[in-house]
Amino acid sequence: MLFVWDDSCKTGITEIDQDHKGLVNLINDLYEAMQDGSGGALLLPIFSALKHYTETHFTKEERYMLECDAPDREEHVKEHKMMMAKLADLESRHRKGEAAISLQTLTFLRDWLKNHICVVDQVMVANVKEKLDGDIQQG
Ligand SMILES: [Fe+2]
Ligand SMILES: [Fe+2]
Numbered sequence: 842m843l844f845v846w847d848d849s850c851k852t853g854i855t856e857i858d859q860d861h862k863g864l865v866n867l868i869n870d871l872y873e874a875m876q877d878g879s880g881g882a883l884l885l886p887i888f889s890a891l892k893h894y895t896e897t898h899f900t901k902e903e904r905y906m907l908e909c910d911a912p913d914r915e916e917h918v919k920e921h922k923m924m925m926a927k928l929a930d931l932e933s934r935h936r937k938g939e940a941a942i943s944l945q946t947l948t949f950l951r952d953w954l955k956n957h958i959c960v961v962d963q964v965m966v967a968n969v970k971e972k973l974d975g976d977i978q979q980g
Contacts, residue, residue: 843872850959
């Protein structure tokens with residue numbers, strides 16, 4: 842497993858935590874597909890799931906930040922955009938038949954996700970909880 846979920850990175854907002862766990866699972870799926878050599882056939886559906894999942898999740902977070910007028914919104918959105926571009930680039934390189942995804946790339950994705958979920962999103966969530974308390978499902 843490439844990324845072991847750690848409850849200390851929970852945000853306490855139910856839908857966001859569910860999304861984060863889903864993203865961690867997809868990164869692990871990508872890693873496993875590469876490890877067992879069946880990578881080629883399995884990578885594309887994992888890529889599209891990752892793209893869809895990140896898009897939906899980032900949009901959700903960005904809407905929250907807008908509603909809260911979060912002070913760090915601009916920087917946070919920039920990080921989301923960077924990751925979307927990275928995934929799109931990886932997918933298109935893969936479609937063109939360029940070599941399998943390297944371990945270095947996977948490590949990059951994992952480290953980005955870990956830092957984003959455990960550090961960057963935590964700042965956002967503190968804001969959201971403060972301003973939208975009662976309108977969000979927490980657990
Ligand atoms: Fe997030
Ligand atoms: Fe985020």
